[in-house]
Amino acid sequence: MSTAPIKQIHLAAHFPGVxxxxxxxxxxxxxHIDFDSFVHFARTAERAKLDFLFLAEGLRLREQGGRIYDLDVVGRPDTFTVLAALAAVTDRIGLTGTINSTFNEPYEVARQFASLDHLSEGRAAWNVVTSWDAFTGENFRRGGFLPREDRYSRARELLATANELFDSWDGSEIVADAGSGAFLRDVRAGAFAxxxxxxxxxxxxxxxxxxxxxxxxxxAGDxxxxxEFAAAGADAIFGRYGTLDEGRAFYADVKGRLAKYGRTHDQLKILPAATFVLGDTDAEAHESAxxxxxxxxxxxxxxxxLEHVWNRDLSAYDPDGPLPDIDPEVGENTIALGRASVRQFRDPLETARQWRELARAKNLSIRELVIATTADQTFVGSAATIAESIDELVQADAADGFILVPHITPGGLDVFADTVIxxxxxxxxxxxxxxxATLRDHLGLSVPGADQGL
Structure with missing residues (x-):
């Protein structure tokens, strides 16, 4: 009786910044802004032989109630600058950056990523995201906002155009000439339209x-x-499902979309984000968690x-007291600006109703309710328990691996590298x-165009 081959696990790490x-x-x-923090994190990830490190991006300081959100008060450094600097102090770890497709232009983005790939000797990766709000867009253009359907349309075309630029050097031969120096024999190199x-x-x-x-x-997106965007053109997708049933459903859905684009299952890696809390024993880990x-x-x-849902100033409420008895303020103008979590609550009145029911049933305070309704740690336990859990999920096709998100900057990855790996x-x-040597090597991905001589 044949058995499925053992899958190799892909692991990466998200720098736990903002x-x-x-x-x-x-x-x-x-x-989360000193370069030493980035260096410590990157070198730990490389010591653990992880596939890549990942940097998120914030294009505007988030605000709430007219004030800068507390996690943003020390700023948000530029992704390309940090990754280019890390390329100089690492040798093998992949370098993945989130770069927005709504406000950038294909020539500029392609040039920056191609340069990073050269500087790192083949370790660059681009997390293509869209931006959903005019608040962020104000940093780039007046009324900087695109409807949902246009955001993905622009993202697809920007990626396709960037790929045309990446491929525009089609292997043209460089010839050395003692008199004039190196020159290109093929004058079409780099030409695009x-x-x-x-x-x-x-x-x-x-x-x-x-x-x-x-x-x-x-x-990144669910x-x-x-x-569909991931199935059509991405090499990997950041998932958010770290449990067996949800993970397998997401895995099957996304991988099932590949065939219509002429792609096979191994051409797209599914890598959910995963938090973790380690302890000497499972009981100790759960207490720490x-x-x-x-x-x-x-x-x-x-x-x-809670203000994200209620859309009101709730600063007068006791976090250890009951939920507000007033209803959320429904409208387009939100108290929280630049916060992705605001989008999660499409029906604030229904969310408030469900939360009140839960709070009454379990006698939860505001703080206890928020803890109960926001994500728990993905992996909690001893090193042996976590290693076994990761392996079980990957072998069961709930994921191809995980992107680890420590809760401490920058040393939170150290214990995982020393015990679970x-x-x-x-x-x-x-x-x-x-x-x-390259990130494509680490992920088991082929070089685009290699079969066409590019």
Whole structure:
């Protein structure tokens, strides 16, 4: 009786900068903007032989009630700058950056990623995202907003156009000449012309074809449009389902879309984000996880989160008291600006009704309710328990691997690298050394156009 081959696990790490999983009050917490923090995190990820590190991007400081949101007060550095600097202090780890498709232009983005791929010798990756709000767009253009259908249309065309630029150096031969120096025999190198709904550009791309041909393409999003976008052109998708049943359903759905684009299952990796809390024993880890959740959701954080739904100033309410008896204020103008979580609550009145029922049934305060209704840690337990859980989910086709999100900056990945990784290596499901030099090598992806001589 035949059995399915053992899958190799893909693991990466998200730099825990500006997000609600970070515990800033922990004495071990450090800066999310000092370069030393990025270096520590990147070198830990590389020591653990992870596929890549991932940087999110914030294009505007988030606001709530007319004030800058507390996690943004020290700023949000530029993704390309950080990744280029990290390329100089690492050797193998992939370098993935979130770059927005709504406000950027294809020539500029393609040039930056092709340059990063050269500087890193083939380790660059682009997480293609859209932007949903005019508030962020004000940093780029007046009324900087696109309807939902136009955002994905622009993203698809921007990616297609960038790929045309990446491929515009079609292997043209470079010839050395003692008199005039190096010159191109094929004068078509870098020439491009694109005519489309969103872009009408023509010229010559000035960065030669990079070590990977194109950077690895990631997509983050769970919508119907996002899943289809990933199936059509991404190399990997960030999922948000870390449980067996939900993970398998998402995995089957997205992988099932590949065939109509002429793609096979191994051409798209599904990598959910995953938080973790480790302990010497499972019981110790669960006790620590409870404390981490309380630190992640302080009283002030709970009130701010509730304001996303109520769309009102709730600062007068006690986070350890009951939910407000007034209803949410429904409307387009929201108290929280630039916060992705605002989009989660399409029907604030219904959300408030459900939360009141839950709070009454379990006698929950505001803070306790927010803890109960926001994401728990994906993996909690001893190193052995977590290693076993990760392997079980990957072998069951609930994921191809995970993007680890520590709750401490920058040293939160250290204990995972020192305890869980060796156990996965002993099981034979994770590499002990890098076998290739590029990120495509790490992920088992082919070089685009290689079969066409590009």
């Amino acid at each position: 997000n609600n999983t970070t515990v800033w009050s922990d004495p071990a917490a450090g800066s 694109h005519r489309g709904q969103h872009f009408d550009i023509e010229g010559r791309f000035n960065v030669p074809r990079s070590p990977q041909g194109r950077p690895v393409i990631f997509q 919508s119907e449009e996002g899943r 409870h404390e981490v959740r309380r630190l992640q959701v302080s009283g002030q954080t709970a009130i701010k989160y 060796p156990l996965l290596q002993e099981k034979g499901v994770f590499r002990t050394e890098y076998e290739g």
